[in-house]
Amino acid sequence: MGPIRGMNFGAFDLNLLRVFDALMRERSVTRAGEQIGLSQPAVSQALNRLRGVLDDQLFVRRGPEMLPTPRADELGPVIRNALAEVERALTGDRRFDPATAQRSYTLIGADFVSLLVMPPLFARVSQAAPGVRIRLVDTARGDVERLLQEDAIDLAIEPALAVPEWVSRERLFDSPFLVIAARENPELAAAGVAPDEAIPLDLFCRLPHAIRTVDGTLSGWLDEALAQAGRERRVVLGLPHFAGVALAVAQSGLIAALPAQFARAAAEPLGLAIYRAPVAAGVPEISMYWHGRHDRNPAHQWLRGLVRDVVAGF
Incomplete structure (x- = not known):
């Protein structure tokens, strides 16, 4: 493939896109490296190469975070979707083997989820998938729709949300x-x-x-x-x-x-x-939400199945 906007795309290292995507999700060189299995210096080196190729800072430091520039914000969804398409093409519908999996999952929810869902969920994960890491971020982290779009989270466990069609939803339990x-x-x-x-x-x-x-x-x-x-x-x-x-x-x-x-x-x-309260209040319905592009992803289906099992008795 020839030059695109002054860049020889045929010589472009596509692994840099994984680094870019991890930085968009994590906003941290260290956490991005942990997510994709690279050292902090390797991530920094890859970022410098991207900056040179794209002629943009891409990420600027503000306190502990690396904030994306407008150019990075523009590229983020495009690159994320492209990587998801490649993953789907390569994995297809093949089975997910939790025993050999090496990956991380990020969920979002209130401390209700932290105290009642995450301990039994991790007990199941640690038994079936010793190479899998799992973490929960608090609802104060930000807008669920945006975080799902950015793939910053894999799953949200929340009361009823108004979400677009591309967000998939499954009711888990009622919580009066x-x-x-x-x-x-x-x-x-x-x-x-x-x-x-x-x-x-x-x-x-x-x-x-x-x-x-x-x-x-x-x-x-x-x-x-x-x-x-x-x-x-x-x-x-x-x-x-x-x-x-x-x-x-x-x-x-x-x-x-x-x-x-x-x-x-x-x-x-x-x-x-x-x-009991003296008046009948509405009963919140707790559901899990995820990006529709993961509907058929075996690794994501496995996680959703574990969550479903954990809350079955709620």
Whole structure:
């Protein structure tokens, strides 16, 4: 093939595209090298070669991150899709052998996923695929659609999302809300409310609430149901993680509405009692989301199957 825009494409080292794609995903020379099995100096050398060939810095350092230039942002989706097509052409529908696989998976989800899904998931992965690494990034990492498009994540485990057609989705389980409080909560004891009972509406609205919030908004699903009844609760603490909310409740007179699976898991170790809310709130549906180009990828199908098995009892 002849020169393209001043570049002899026939002499171009296509392995550089893997380095570029890893840098786009990881925004770190070190992590990019870990992903594709190259040393940090080798990644830096490849980046310098790319900069020379494309006549652009491609990535500039800002703090600990390597941020893509506009030229890199333009090339990123094109190169990513091209590499995916090559992978599909080479692998076809052949079987995935987890016992010999050497690769990493990245998932995104709340600490709900970190505490309840990832430990049993890794137990299965470590038994079946000792060469596979797996990690979870927090929902605060960014927009799920963008991360899937960039292949920065393999799978998202989230409540209902509005996603485009190219994102595939599979429902995993429903997660209704339950209310937690310290076992010795004096207000609930004085009112004679026993665990597993519904907290009276007036008391529920009067008690101080903690809420899990990523963006600082002090309202959620339950507040919509209360508003329909013409009521509101008193939210006094917002924290970004369910675990932090549960710990705060255990050490104070707070109450909190948390996903049922998390509430039940936290109750015994933290000394919490579980109650029902006085109003019926919407029930979040938890699903896994992935890029449609991985629908038939055997390695991705294997991961989705493991997640499906782990949450089957939720």
